[in-house]
Amino acid sequence: MSALTGNGEQGDGERVPPGGGLTTGEVARRLGVAPTTVRTWDRRYGLGPEDRTGGRHRRWTAGDVARLERMCALTATGLPPAEAARLARGEEPPPPTPERRAPARETAAGSRRPPARSRAGSGLRLGDVRQECKGIARAALRLDAAALDRLLLAAITDHGLVAAWTEVIVPTLQAVGRKWESSGERYVEVEHFLSWHVSGALRRTTPATVADRPGATTVLACVPGENHTLPLEVLSAALTERGVPVRMFGGALPVESLVAAVRRTGPAAVGLWAQSRTTASRPLAQHVAGMEWGVRGARRRPVVLTLGPGWAGQTVAGLARPAGLAEAVAALESVVAR
Incomplete structure (x- = not known):
């Protein structure tokens, strides 16, 4: 249990709701995400607690947290947040209709092709990239260490180190770099966080050293x-x-x-x-x-x-x-x- 301040509030400034349950700050720490992410999922996707203490204070039960854990796992795979939220709530995805399909774009030669995948659902412009990039980008933006490690190790294992670096990690790093460059130096912590975890994944997936051979170093x-x-x-x-x-x-x-x-x-x-x-x-x-x-x-x-x-x-x-x-x-x- 987190320590309380003298005024009956959590250290993050959020009032502890009476009657048990977890505050938003406690839930965020348990999931490894920012409290603003939890609040956004509540407001935008209806993943809030079933019980509230009055006003805007939230009290999260084990069932509420389980839905959020499901949301984290689904978005980490690259699934768009809205679709992940529907699955986390236990809803069936709506059947595809002609109106829901994105229109094809004309190429210079007059042929038609599906639109490029341009966003990660998080404000990062990734372009037409491997699906893994989106999951890694979301985990990095959430500062979700466990999910980020899992996704990076999976990418290296599935594609090999060279392909994982070239086709998955570099596009994600470049997108994060563009994000902070265009946001007035915000998101620098995301770039450092992602780089640190990439470095750690390299050490876990490759041998530490190779024995010297004269003239081959x-x-x-x-x-x-x-x-x-x-x-x-x-x-x-x-x-x-x-x-x-x-x-x-x-x-x-x-x-x-x-x-x-x-x-x-x-x-x-x-x-x-x-x-x-x-x-x-x-x-x-x-x-x-x-x-x-x-x-x-x-x-x-x-x-x-x-x-x-x-x-x-x-x-x-x-x-x-x-x-x-x-x-x-x-x-x-x-x-x-x-």
């Missing part, structure tokens, strides 16, 4: 000033999954530390990630590519890959710039195989 690091590590974490997980030894150094590695890491590991390849053009450094990439080690007459150099959108327009002669995760994995596997 890949070094991965963000360039100085760059802290966007998630794409490198995915690349590291994909390489580890394929048996490639990886040394991951994460965000904003100082120049002297990067040079020391390369000299100490003698890697076959080095991947340098830059999210922003302001952090991508052509001289740094060229310097790493020119480093040598080993005995005289048999010196070796690393193959350097410039990774991330920050390198757009910063092409470094002689260095590969893979277009995406699959291309980067293939390139690094090829280098290690040689």
Whole structure:
């Protein structure tokens, strides 16, 4: 039971209803969602408590909470909220009628096609994406940790790491990014929450490390000033999954530390990630590519890959710039195989 404040209210400011039952704040904490989400489901979809204490105070019974748990589970699969609410209330879905079908759109060639799926039912513009994106987006917006973990692990298991990242996780991250950019810096917590859980899912679905093989190690690091590590974490997980030894150094590695890491590991390849053009450094990439080690007459150099959108327009002669995760994995596997 949550502690009460001195004025007979919950810590979240909601008055405790007499006669037992749960307050909206307690229900929200139990479900792992925001109290505003619970109130919205009550107001918009009729999923409120059967008993009220007078005024607007709500008292939620076990049956009321069970309906909300059903609502959470259904929306987490990508089902539209209105349809999920009908099922949560135990209602049969209405039969399809011609009036309910969305009109087809004309293409440039005059052919007709169904309209693109453009929203997640939560204000996120996702476009024509896999169904899993919608469930993940809703779970992230609700800050529903349990549902988000379950959906991310299912996507990776069902599609494989590379396809799950490219076709499910990236479109959802991009939609969240567009949301906060257009909302006056709101929803930043959603992006951080989603990124953290993606990182956790990667660790749970891939081996921790691969034993070193001389001359086969890949070094991965963000360039100085760059802290966007998630794409490198995915690349590291994909390489580890394929048996490639990886040394991951994460965000904003100082120049002297990067040079020391390369000299100490003698890697076959080095991947340098830059999210922003302001952090991508052509001289740094060229310097790493020119480093040598080993005995005289048999010196070796690393193959350097410039990774991330920050390198757009910063092409470094002689260095590969893979277009995406699959291309980067293939390139690094090829280098290690040689």
